[in-house]
Amino acid sequence: MPEWILLGTCGGCQSAHTAAVAVSCAERGLKSHLLLRGEEPEILTGYNLVSKLYGNVVYVPRSMYARREEMLTRHAELVLGCNGSTYWLRDFLEDHSLYHLASNYKSSEEDAVEYHEKTRKVIIINEGAGDAIALLGLVRLVWYLSQDHLFGKKQALKIVVDAGSGTTAIGLGLGVLCLGLPWEIIAIMLADDIDGYRKMERNLISEFFACFTSYLGDNPPGSGVDFVIVNWVERSLPRKFGKILEGEVQECQRIAQQTGILVDPIYTLSAWELATQLSENGEDDAKVVMLHTGGTLGMFGVAQRYKSHFKMPDKGVNSTSPNF
Numbered sequence: 001m002p003e004w005i006l007l008g009t010c011g012g013c014q015s016a017h018t019a020a021v022a023v024s025c026a027e028r029g030l031k032s033h034l035l036l037r038g039e040e041p042e043i044l045t046g047y048n049l050v051s052k053l054y055g056n057v058v059y060v061p062r063s064m065y066a067r068r069e070e071m072l073t074r075h076a077e078l079v080l081g082c083n084g085s086t087y088w089l090r091d092f093l094e095d096h097s098l099y100h101l102a103s104n105y106k107s108s109e110e111d112a113v114e115y116h117e118k119t120r121k122v123i124i125i126n127e128g129a130g131d132a133i134a135l136l137g138l139v140r141l142v143w144y145l146s147q148d149h150l151f152g153k154k155q156a157l158k159i160v161v162d163a164g165s166g167t168t169a170i171g172l173g174l175g176v177l178c179l180g181l182p183w184e185i186i187a188i189m190l191a192d193d194i195d196g197y198r199k200m201e202r203n204l205i206s207e208f209f210a211c212f213t214s215y216l217g218d219n220p221p222g223s224g225v226d227f228v229i230v231n232w233v234e235r236s237l238p239r240k241f242g243k244i245l246e247g248e249v250q251e252c253q254r255i256a257q258q259t260g261i262l263v264d265p266i267y268t269l270s271a272w273e274l275a276t277q278l279s280e281n282g283e284d285d286a287k288v289v290m291l292h293t294g295g296t297l298g299m300f301g302v303a304q305r306y307k308s309h310f311k312m313p314d315k316g317v318n319s320t321s322p323n324f
Helices: 016-027 046-054 068-080 091-095 109-118 132-145 167-179 194-215 248-259 268-281 298-305
Strands: 004-010 031-037 056-060 085-088 121-124 157-163 183-189 231-234 287-290
Touching: 004 068, 016 031, 016 046, 031 046, 031 068, 046 298, 068 085, 068 121, 085 091, 132 167, 132 194, 157 167, 157 268, 167 183, 167 194, 183 194, 183 268, 194 231, 248 268, 268 287
Parallel strands: 004 031, 004 121, 031 056, 085 121, 157 183, 157 287, 183 231
Antiparallel strands: none
16 A cells, blocks of 8 residues: 655644644554744653654744745655655545545555555645544534533533634534534634634635535535634734733633633633633623633643743742742
8 A cells, every 4th residue: 555644734833733643643553744833942842742752843944834835845745755646635625535546556566565665645734734624523523512411402602712723613613504503603813813714714614515515414504605604803912823921821820720721821811711701791691611622731832932931939948839
């Protein structure tokens, strides 16, 4: 069979996406090549350490990372060498099968060796898994949450989620649309402006319905091109993506100590704050749900980058209280 190489990438050294790709590939005997933005940390921790242990990591200068598609394509060509082919994950949506790539596999041992050597395959996954095929898992998550022993299908909900690439929010919105639930998906914009997120929303919805309408039953919602399924909301204190503000680490600690829930200042803290605000307002009968998307291992990277926020106070040798 051909040798599969799955190439994934996402912003920053503490990418949960690249870590997930690396682990998933290793469990299936596949190789992963991961491009991480920026410089290699002095000490590997969190998702960065997971990516390095499970996959093949290359650190890419920020100027090069800005041209993501070009960067990924060039790296795929380096991995392939003289033989093989490069595919984007979205290419498979048109054929509805991964197996067509191996359809010409030769049966004799001699030919099989020659075929193997000349047919290395690099599959490129978009940053943040931003492809329509990723939405299927989120639609399934909505179906699971709508079971009677969880949220049910009748209770109105406001589901708040943070948005990096926006794929998670869009997938949740599609699940709500396809199942006809009285739920609203509210996404905090973290990495782009509203025009960028709405463009992503239109593109993924259009791609999704073009590829998967046949699986949605006898009465699918429609082509999806004109649907607006996510309520995109500005962060209360906008800032450049990846930056944290004074007091946010302390707020994360307060929430953890009072609730047992760990949020981080880059992603989930913003969703927590909006969910809290909506819950306190209580303008309608809808219940407010903050969907925790994970990513908390990113706190290790935050601690490395913003050391002053995590310093121990000088209170004597027996002090164990952190300065946050």
